[in-house]
Amino acid sequence: MFGGLGGTEFLVIILIAIFLWGPDKLPKALASLRRFISKARTMASNAAADLSREIGTDIRPEDLNPKTFVRKHILTEEDQEMLTSPLKSTMRDLQDSTKPMQESLTETTREVESTRRSVNRGSLTRKANGSNDTGEAAAEPAAERRERAASFDDVT
Structure with missing residues (x-):
């Protein structure tokens, strides 16, 4: 404040x-x-x-x-450029090398969001139709999950 x-x-x-x-x-x-x-x-x-x-x-x-005084009154513009140019080029190289990873993460995030939306729409549709998540249809995915979990335990 x-x-x-x-x-x-x-x-x-x-x-x-x-x-x-x-x-x-x-x-x-x-x-x-x-x-x-x-x-x-x-x-x-x-x-x-x-x-x-x-x-x-x-x-x-x-x-x-003192740092500002030295930079402003003692160093020439060429000296400042000589000191900052390696940092600028390193920053540009870093940004260029991480750009594909950033694009990949953005695309993955979009895919996850669209999948989440479609799953949410599907559950809303099932609820609107009056279907219930209990019964054999729900038991099969649970059984498959248990089998996958057991197979992971065998590997370790």
């Missing part, structure tokens, strides 16, 4: 503020907090502008990360 604070944490902070300052002083405290935050932002932007003016380049707060 607010910078990683959830609803309950925000509610707890509000309740603590009400207990500390009371309902009559709370609006003044919030106004002074707002002014402080505004002044801090103004000071930070002025410091960044001064630093940019002194160095001669445009500096943003994310540029102060």
Whole structure:
């Protein structure tokens, strides 16, 4: 909700503020907090502008990360391209080699979905016709399943 604070944490902070300052002083405290935050932002932007003016380049707060600073101010575009091109080519090769597997999985998923739909339609049709899954017709597939299970046990 607010910078990683959830609803309950925000509610707890509000309740603590009400207990500390009371309902009559709370609006003044919030106004002074707002002014402080505004002044801090103004000071930070002025410091960044001064630093940019002194160095001669445009500096943003994310540029102060050492990795970003080195990448932006020390490496040339050719150096960056030289460092990233092997990774890009490896990524392309990986995507090309996994494309047939992805297509196969997609096709298998479609087949499973169509089979599931046809099985569901068949069971709905049997229920609509009033047939029951008990009796000899249901016993045969169960017997076949037991025979297959027994044959698997023999193999292991």
